[in-house]
Amino acid sequence: MNRTASIKDVANQARVAVGTVSNVLNYPDRVSQRTKDRVLAAIEELGFIRNDAARQLRAGHSRTIGLIVPDVGNPFYTSMARAAETAAVLQGSAVLLGDSSQDAGRESNYIDLFQEQRVQGLLISPVGDVTDRLQALRDRGIPSVLVDRSADASSFSSVSVDDDAGGYLAARHLLDTGRRRLAFVGGPVSIQQVADRLHGARRAVAENPDASLEVLDSDGQTVLAGRRVGNDLVGRGPQVLPDGIFCANDLLALGVMQSLAMTHTYRIPEDTALIGYDDIDFAESAVVPLSSIRQPTEALGRTAIELLAEELETGSSAHRSVIFTPELVVRHSTSRTIFGS
Numbered sequence: 001m002n003r004t005a006s007i008k009d010v011a012n013q014a015r016v017a018v019g020t021v022s023n024v025l026n027y028p029d030r031v032s033q034r035t036k037d038r039v040l041a042a043i044e045e046l047g048f049i050r051n052d053a054a055r056q057l058r059a060g061h062s063r064t065i066g067l068i069v070p071d072v073g074n075p076f077y078t079s080m081a082r083a084a085e086t087a088a089v090l091q092g093s094a095v096l097l098g099d100s101s102q103d104a105g106r107e108s109n110y111i112d113l114f115q116e117q118r119v120q121g122l123l124i125s126p127v128g129d130v131t132d133r134l135q136a137l138r139d140r141g142i143p144s145v146l147v148d149r150s151a152d153a154s155s156f157s158s159v160s161v162d163d164d165a166g167g168y169l170a171a172r173h174l175l176d177t178g179r180r181r182l183a184f185v186g187g188p189v190s191i192q193q194v195a196d197r198l199h200g201a202r203r204a205v206a207e208n209p210d211a212s213l214e215v216l217d218s219d220g221q222t223v224l225a226g227r228r229v230g231n232d233l234v235g236r237g238p239q240v241l242p243d244g245i246f247c248a249n250d251l252l253a254l255g256v257m258q259s260l261a262m263t264h265t266y267r268i269p270e271d272t273a274l275i276g277y278d279d280i281d282f283a284e285s286a287v288v289p290l291s292s293i294r295q296p297t298e299a300l301g302r303t304a305i306e307l308l309a310e311e312l313e314t315g316s317s318a319h320r321s322v323i324f325t326p327e328l329v330v331r332h333s334t335s336r337t338i339f340g341s
Contacts, residue, residue: 005046010043010046010048013042013045013046016038016039020039024040062117063092064094065084065088065093066110066113066114066121066123066124067081068107068122068126071099072097072099073222074249075278075281075282076295079280079298080148080298081301083299083302084123084302084304086301088305095123096117096119098113098114102191102220103127104129107126107128108128120142120308121142122134122142123144124146124147125146126146127191131155143157143308143311145157145159146160147301148193149193157308157310158307159300159304159307159322159323160300161296164199166196166200166295167196167198167199167201167204168201168204169200170204170246170277170293171184171200171202171205171246173334174246174334175205175208175244177273179211179243180208181212182205182242182244182246183213183215183216184197184246185246185247186217186249187218191221194248197248201213201246214242216232221248223254224255225251226252226257227256227258228255229255229256229259230255233256234259234260234263238271241272242272243271244274245275247274249277250277250278250282250283253292254276254283254290257274257286257288257333260272261288269332273333274288275292275333276290277295289331289333293326293328294328295326300324
């Protein structure tokens with residue numbers, strides 16, 4: 001079996017030093033065109049393939065970027081990860097994706113794994129307190145950027161959406177359509193995004209003395225978790241059903257919608273208006289097209305890569321916090337035609 005050609009074989013074939021071949025591969029501007037042509041011809045003739053893994057090991061890092069998200073099954077994070085990957089490829093890097101499943105221990109394991117892989121940097125939407133871990137990574141030359149989570153720019157770069165403003169938009173919209181008995185579905189509130197959306201909703205309700213907001217904790221942020229909350233609401237009967245429901249994400253809202261629809265008794269938006277958060281693709285194609293608060297997922301992913309590139313350029317000496325403004329998207333699930341407002 002023929003062995004793989006080495007860089008020394010290329011140097012012998014081209015009648016140059018091994019260092020010259022290395023310069024052709026890594027610093028071509030340092031080599032004359034005549035010598036470069038001779039080395040490239042030897043590479044072509046021998047079928048030499050550079051050992052990128054070994055080169056990265058010597059450099060102390062790879063061309064990969066770690067990305068840790070709480071739930072890869074959530075289309076919001078899938079879309080954001082895809083945008084980050086696209087931006088990374090344009091910069092000559094690749095993204096390694098880790099799903100923490102909203103588990104702090106699993107999140108910590110991924111941080112360890114990506115450190116062992118010598119990633120260039122880490123993008124993370126944290127579920128636990130990872131400040132000390134990320135600072136330790138930075139001390140080892142691996143910068144981090146918080147994604148979908150704001151941070152003090154003196155500590156880390158971050159890209160996020162103003163979830164307090166988003167929660168306000170959602171509740172304000174329900175109030176503007178005439179709803180007064182509102183419910184917020186989401187949990188756990190230990191998740192910063194959920195807490196911020198709830199806070200914004202409370203601000204909107206406080207502007208209307210005749211309005212109320214009930215908080216319904218969910219045991220997750222999935223469709224099934226939404227269905228469980230919806231089943232509890234159905235069991236109450238029509239007299240105590242909230243006339244407006246704001247869910248902390250679209251998956252929860254779709255689950256609530258399924259529970260209400262399966263009874264063939266409660267109608268959306270006639271009996272209760274329903275709005276979600278994220279504006280995932282499924283929102284528009286739901287049985288009742290779902291109103292939602294749109295987050296700029298592509299911009300989040302793209303900006304995260306840009307911020308990481310800045311950190312790598314400056315040696316983590318400068319940090320930036322980028323906050324996007326969410327947008328209200330109105331569909332049939334909160335139709336104004338029922339209440340005429």
